[in-house]
Amino acid sequence: GAVVSQHPSRVICKSGTSVKIECRSLDFQATTMFWYRQFPKQSLMLMATSNEGSKATYEQGVEKDKFLINHASLTLSTLTVTSAHPEDSSFYICSARDSRTVRGEQYFGPGTRLTVT
């Protein structure tokens, strides 16, 4: 299967600071990556679709100025949480769509646990 890495795995930051999370597809190129947020004991909620070379598409209710997404290359997408607040504390997971296969399954990174103090 395809491998997606995510860095950092855990981060603690102070309220008001910004945090950048990286998502990389290691052995395949991904023109499309996705960013999800997951609260404890809940399902994954799609935040935005990241497209290489173009602007991200945000889901309703997600502040694009707060969650900046940059898909700089075919293997890298970044999510920056700007001016983080305690309510932004969550588990953030990225995925990359494997366009090599007909079914185009999404492979997920291991996730980043963000704690804002």
Next chain:
Amino acid sequence: AQKITQTQPGMFVQEKEAVTLDCTYDTSDPSYGLFWYKQPSSGEMIFLIYQGSYDQQNATEGRYSLNFQKARKSANLVISASQLGDSAMYFCAMREATDKLIFGTGTRLQVFP
């Protein structure tokens, strides 16, 4: 309306037994894909199995099989010969034409000896 419904918040199964995790979906797109993912306590999402809406046969991947009943809009996951390592959250998801995955609320499976 919920697009993906998983009605079992938790399930228990004894080791070596089979278990079925339920999933129903709602879509008007003729072309869609159904996925099952496993999420252990570490948090990673592990792809298990895929079923395309036009696939004639039920998908199988090792101990995992998908009981696809298109008319009923159900895509239940069957795990045969359960192992202790199968204990995890299981999510059903659907992909429509937009390419986005919509997840169900998940089922926590616990396998006991």
